[in-house]
Amino acid sequence: MIIGTCLILLNVNISVAQQEFDRKNIENAMVKAVEWQEQHPIFGSEPTDWTNGAYYTGVARAHKATDNMVFIAALKTMGYRNEWKTPSRYYHADDMAISYPYLYIHNNQLRKDLVNLEPTSTFINKHLFEDSDWKQGKGDKEFKTILWWWCDALFMAPPVIVEYSNLKNDRKYLDAMHKYYKQTYHLLYDKQEHLFSRDTRFLLRAKETDLKEENGKKIFWSRGNGWVLGGLALILESMPKDYKHRDFYVTLFKEMSFRVKELQGEDGLWCTSLLSPESYKHGEVSGSGFFTFALAWGINNGILEKDQFENTVLKAWKGLVTAQDSSGKVGWVQDVGYDPKPASKDSWQNFGTGAFILAGSEILKLRLP
Template identity: 30%
Template sequence: MLVGGTALSAVALASPGGTRPPWRRWVRRPAAARYPAPELPSRDAIIRVLRRVADHWIGAHADPGDNGWANATFFSGLLALHRLTGAAPYLAYARRWAEKHAYGLKGGVSTRHADNQCAGQAYLDLYELEPEGQKLAAIEACLRRMTLTDQPAKNDDWWWDDALHMAMPPFARLGALRRDPRYWDKMFALYRHTKTAEGGPGLYDADASGLWYRDKRFLPGGIVSPGGRPVLWSRGNGWVAGGHVKTLKALPASERHTAEYRATLTRLVTAVAKVQRPDGFWNVNLADPAHLPGPETSGTSFFVHGTAYAVAAGLVDAATYVPVAARAWNGMVASAVHPDGLLGFVQKVGDRPESSQPVTYESTADFGVGAFLLAGTELARVAR
């Protein structure tokens, strides 16, 4: 129901333990802006929203949680916000999380699964702030095994596009930290297997859309939407964007594959700009606007992250693409950020648009908050 330009929505207040109390209160939910402004807010305004969202999540989660990929994505975003603001509580919360897990990985150092390696991104962040060897012991042992000792010729581990976000950045950063290009060579071999049909699934649609299929089930001839159109999942492509951004931040321009990573990210950013919704969001299926067409925050956040980086790095024209990022950011702030800082319209864990539906104003998740923090911290680089 619209009242004075806003829609009323019942929101249950979460206690610090994450439980829902037996009472509810009514809050005013902003109506989705049909045409959010194409101008960026100020850098300070962006930071204020980021802090409200981060503070809400931390306040609602006294226990910082596990070290799986979803929560590790949150801490990647939180540490990006710490680098932007210098706020000590964010570093303290991240340090407490890492110490809780002894800077370890799910599956131990023998794991080859990209999801298990995502925590290494935050450990690398913490190491850069406070260099202590034990912080990198697990992630370095894990990636060293894959690169040098445990079936180093095996390159088929990244069979789904999410893997590019989870594991590319640790390989890129460890190679830079140790000045050892063997990590970069291994990363590229894994990446090319995922990307091309030369012995791999070939998830990159290089000839047509410039977007990525989530995994081989969705390749042409496989799963399609109810309307018979391809399924190009928004968050799946968001993971690809995030993986490229973080990898490019770590690699020197002279690294022999940097140009390909830059070109691929540029193609993705320009492709998604063409299918942005009028309200600034992106649909969960980028190829079919009629397929579950509600707003979705996690994919949208990663596209802001990728677009803002591409602008700052000079990969795309600022006059054309800053408005794309601004509309998305302004749309999320107006429609998905609750007054108390809860971030809504996040599609929860899944592997396709149908997963964890319906996506609602109250739907939130750790990785969605992390994606939003990554988006805003990158956007602050191009704002005044």
């Protein structure tokens, strides 16, 4: 009787696992998330801001993985609404993020000359090659000492620049990107922890203004590191294999991936404060979504060993789907910020939805039994 019961439980578990990782179920979860998000825009946010840039980057990747017309329809509607414009803070990396979906639509257009890339071209060239106070270390705050002074910037701008460099077949854009990326790396990357501080306030250099956790450990924000690792996956996918600095990005991707793997919670998700899970004892979806996307991408592209990372990724996806309710809304997303804060089942943001569908876009590609 006991053996029979065990066999029944095993069959039930296999059935549940098959449902969770059935391609159609994963795609349906992504579609429901986008349909819900399209009906619930963030009140007061600019349609070209970084939150929409991150969200529609997820939508672009979802379309690339599935060819589902729901996703391309959402992308085209967004582009027409925005008139393909960018914000005008040419010095600010966040404002480049909206150009990732523009470039995706351009490269996968169904009609010639659909996308007007002039605003994107203007932004990228001004951002990289025109002088600004931040490039000279004259930012308006002490910690704004370089162009990309916050780690989030490594998701917002570099993947766009790599795509644009490929479009123009001109590696001067890659070289400029690498220059500014290395500045951020040298400023914010902790070579012992293999994680990025969000900005210089979190470096713990024995200054009164430095911030730390109550347990005395450094503050490493989950979403901040998710921005970096997810951005690295996007960079590496499009960066030419023979680019002279590619090995730097591969090495960084691997280092961070192994560290992130060590910090995964029992529920499959990552807490908002990576070295202080006791601060907020729940998983958070935006950082976890970006981590899941990146780790799954690493497996799918042969950079991470499947036998070392597959269980981590599958466990993470199980955790992510529990954050989506029957309406399609994705909860447990920390609000806009720059350091660890709590979330709840009712807290949502469009970039959290973007992280969720980014993760799904790579989970779909895993070769599962």
